[in-house]
Amino acid sequence: MSESDPLADVRARVAALLAEHDPATTDRLEFLRARYDAGLAWVHFPPGHGGLGYPRDLQAVVDAELAAAGAPDNDPAGNAIGLGMAAPTILAYGTEEQKRRYLRPLWTGEEIWCQLFSEPGAGSDLAGLATRAVPDGDGWVVNGQKVWTSAAHRADFGILVARTDPDVPKHRGLTYFICDINAPGVQVGP
CATH class of the missing domain: 2.40.110.10 (Butyryl-CoA Dehydrogenase, subunit A, domain 2)
Known part of the structure; x- marks a missing residue:
């Protein structure tokens, strides 16, 4: 993963998350915890707190790629x-x-x-x-x-x-x- 290219790094992290936690077979909560731990919850938050310290606009890339893979969301309307x-x-x-x-x-x-x-x-x-x-x-x-x-x-x-x-x-x-x-x-x- 390349932190010098945040877009490439985000895409690589999404691919790694999906490879390790197949949305079709992974429990919803387990997937969401893994997503948080991978820094893909709020990419603009700092590392260790659900993010990577990257620009906020990269969150749309994460969300779109995970949605396309059928990954569960965290029910943003519910919280x-x-x-x-x-x-x-x-x-x-x-x-x-x-x-x-x-x-x-x-x-x-x-x-x-x-x-x-x-x-x-x-x-x-x-x-x-x-x-x-x-x-x-x-x-x-x-x-x-x-x-x-x-x-x-x-x-x-x-x-x-x-x-x-x-x-x-x-x-x-x-x-x-x-x-x-x-x-x-x-x-x-x-």
């Missing part, structure tokens, strides 16, 4: 928040431990994500949200209510925005959290 919002945020701001923990199962669809932004009194006006988070030992305690959280009923994690500093202007003092939907105290309603 749109995870793939479109959580993954890029974790990549940009998460610790290495968070990247290792969350990115692979997020991409394979083993863990579904939802968005926990809107509130009864604030709607989509994030500056008006009332949910508070206060430090507690090595973690945080979050108190508040979120609404209109599409896919929360089937999500494993949510990306949550909470107010962490009430003494600054309302458009500041907000923090992004990863919320385990199955944690004690988290209630999901219809």
